Amino acid sequence: xxxxxxxxxxxxxxxxxxxxxxxxxxxxxxxxxxxxxxxxxxxxxxxxxxxxxxxxxxxxxxxxxxxxxxxxxxxxxxxxxxxxxxxxxxxxxxxxxxxxxxxxxxxxxxxxxxxx
Amino acid sequence: xxxxxxxxxxxxxxxxxxxxxxxxxxxxxxxxxxxxxxxxxxxxxxxxxxxxxxxxxxxxxxxxxxxxxxxxxxxxxxxxxxxxxxxxxxxxxxxxxxxxxxxxxxxxxxxxx
Numbered sequence: 001x002x003x004x005x006x007x008x009x010x011x012x013x014x015x016x017x018x019x020x021x022x023x024x025x026x027x028x029x030x031x032x033x034x035x036x037x038x039x040x041x042x043x044x045x046x047x048x049x050x051x052x053x054x055x056x057x058x059x060x061x062x063x064x065x066x067x068x069x070x071x072x073x074x075x076x077x078x079x080x081x082x083x084x085x086x087x088x089x090x091x092x093x094x095x096x097x098x099x100x101x102x103x104x105x106x107x108x109x110x111x112x113x114x115x116x
Numbered sequence: 117x118x119x120x121x122x123x124x125x126x127x128x129x130x131x132x133x134x135x136x137x138x139x140x141x142x143x144x145x146x147x148x149x150x151x152x153x154x155x156x157x158x159x160x161x162x163x164x165x166x167x168x169x170x171x172x173x174x175x176x177x178x179x180x181x182x183x184x185x186x187x188x189x190x191x192x193x194x195x196x197x198x199x200x201x202x203x204x205x206x207x208x209x210x211x212x213x214x215x216x217x218x219x220x221x222x223x224x225x226x227x228x229x
Contacts, residue, residue: 006159043222044160104209105150105209107159
């Protein structure tokens with residue numbers, strides 16, 4: 001099946017720095033990618049939807065200047081957490097979908113961000 | 117609007133016990149239904165899916181049947197193993213909303229030997 005890869009899988013950074021997480025579709029073209037945030041023992045919270053070549057659509061309550069999303073190609077989307085603070089520590093998961101695949105979502109492995 | 121409701125956990129079972137995780141949905145169109153599984157520290161993996169009424173999805177001993185009359189997609193397994201310990205998410209994708217995905221809150225399953 002289709003594969004989505006995230007990198008890095010785990011990152012630790014100092015407060016105030018920015019962190020970039022990459023999400024790649026390895027064997028298909030992802031017209032739409034989604035970014036989720038997951039708190040411990042909680043469900044997925046959709047942060048934003050990005051379509052290749054256009055601006056991301058952010059969910060209510062998600063700061064677009066804090067969480068910068070770029071979907072520059074059909075196989076790559078990036079999430080940059082700017083000026084990270086400890087409360088941004090979380091598990092970030094991306095997913096991708098391609099038209100014609102029964103609307104199935106393919107998920108990356110997730111990236112755990114710890115801000116010290 | 118569309119939504120998914122699944123039974124709250126956590127669920128703890130002994131090995132070889134029967135598993136049912138309930139899931140019901142609300143949708144404006146004719147959705148596809150999915151069960152995803154998340155093992156500790158990992159992302160989500162598709163477990164099974166059904167794209168139309170009365171379809172049965174199955175994988176790794178898990179089954180779920182798309183019941184339009186009861187708007188349900190309950191997950192079942194006849195004999196769980198310790199390796200089935202994970203969080204299970206019910207989800208739907210609705211073409212009438214551009215195939216937007218809606219997830220349940222997840223049900224944590226722990227299987228003890």
